[in-house]
Amino acid sequence: MILARSYETIIIAKPDFEAESIAKLQDRLLKAIGDVGGVDLKLVDWGRRKLAYPIDGHRKGNYFYWGFIAAPAALAEVHRHLKISSDVIRFQTVALTESVPLESFDVTKEKERVEALTPDPQDDEEIARRDRRDRRRRRDDEDGDFGDEGMMMDEEDEG
Amino acid sequence: MRPEFKRRRFGRRKVCPFCADKTLYIDYKTPSMLKRFITERGRIVPRRISGVCAAHQRDLQEAVKRARMVALMPFSMSGID
Ligand SMILES: [Zn+2]
Numbered sequence: 001m002i003l004a005r006s007y008e009t010i011i012i013a014k015p016d017f018e019a020e021s022i023a024k025l026q027d028r029l030l031k032a033i034g035d036v037g038g039v040d041l042k043l044v045d046w047g048r049r050k051l052a053y054p055i056d057g058h059r060k061g062n063y064f065y066w067g068f069i070a071a072p073a074a075l076a077e078v079h080r081h082l083k084i085s086s087d088v089i090r091f092q093t094v095a096l097t098e099s100v101p102l103e104s105f106d107v108t109k110e111k112e113r114v115e116a117l118t119p120d121p122q123d124d125e126e127i128a129r130r131d132r133r134d135r136r137r138r139r140d141d142e143d144g145d146f147g148d149e150g151m152m153m154d155e156e157d158e159g
Numbered sequence: 160m161r162p163e164f165k166r167r168r169f170g171r172r173k174v175c176p177f178c179a180d181k182t183l184y185i186d187y188k189t190p191s192m193l194k195r196f197i198t199e200r201g202r203i204v205p206r207r208i209s210g211v212c213a214a215h216q217r218d219l220q221e222a223v224k225r226a227r228m229v230a231l232m233p234f235s236m237s238g239i240d
Contacts (some may be wrong), residue, residue, distance in 0.1 A: 010188075010229045051230035052190075061230065065188075092228050094187075117186070 002037045002103075004071045006096040006110050008117060009078070012061040015048055017087040025088070028081045029066070037071035039107055042114045055089045067096075067114030069105055175212035185218045187225035190232045197223070201235040 013022060030040055046063035055061065070078065075093070082091045096113060177183050187193070196204050196211065196219055203223055206216045226232040 012229060052227070052233040053230055055230055063229075090229060092225065094225065117188070 001101050002071045003099045004037060004069050004074075004102040004105065005099050006041070006067070006069050006105070006113065007075065007093050008096055008114060009066045009068075009082075009091055009093040011064040011066060011082065011088055012051075012055065012090040013064065013087045014058060014089055015060040015062055017062060021085075021087055025081060025085050029078050032077035032081060033068055033070050033074045036074035036077055037102055038074040039069040039105065039110070041067035041069065041107070041111050042118065043067075044118055058089060061089060065118055067110075067117070069102070069107070069110060071102060173210060175210055175215055177215040177218075178212055185215065185222050187222040187229075187231065190226050193219070193223055193226055193232060197232070201233045 026043070033040060044065040046065060048060050048062050051059060051061050079093070082088050177185065196209055198204055203220060206213070211219060223232060227234050
């Protein structure tokens with residue numbers, strides 16, 4: 001019996017990555033979980049985003065979101081490939097579920113889970129724009145560093 | 160070394176925004192939402208000011224830590240949190 005968990009991995013590729021080598025990397029990752037134990041759930045290309053701080057001299061990165069089910073050995077193999085890829089400048093994996101037998105996973109349910117966890121970057125941009133506007137408006141009213149008002153959750157967030 | 164934002168002109172927030180609205184999900188992948196709980200210098204707002212409960216403050220800290228690792232948020236400029 002193989003135990004596995006659902007994971008999500010954020011992969012940041014160089015902004016000028018080679019489409020071909022990323023495609024090859026993707027094949028290797030899929031092969032890793034296919035061979036060693038796991039299921040591919042969802043891969044999303046978030047596109048280029050400005051990095052909050054430079055990584056290896058890059059100010060922008062191309063973000064990928066990957067949701068998958070993997071046994072520990074498969075995850076290790078995934079990480080090994082990400083580490084040796086010259087196109088990947090950073091990655092981070094977060095476990096979404098506890099460890100359960102691989103065959104007990106409801107793949108449809110897991111797909112829905114990662115679907116719900118994948119925010120639309122457009123939404124995020126929209127929230128950021130509104131926040132910037134609100135902050136400007138606040139700055140006009142007061143000179144404080146931040147007031148409680150700044151922490152108000154007065155807008156609806158989806159997801 | 161704390162600046163003078165101690166004077167609370169807006170009064171204390173009594174209700175944790177995440178307890179008040181169960182649909183708000185703390186996720187490291189939505190940095191815009193997290194930024195509401197971050198000072199301009201990139202530090203997490205203390206919960207005595209934000210009113211966030213202890214459990215949700217822990218989730219918030221975890222999310223901010225993860226968001227920083229994938230450069231969705233900056234590290235605090237003072238270097239300490
Ligand atoms: Zn709370």
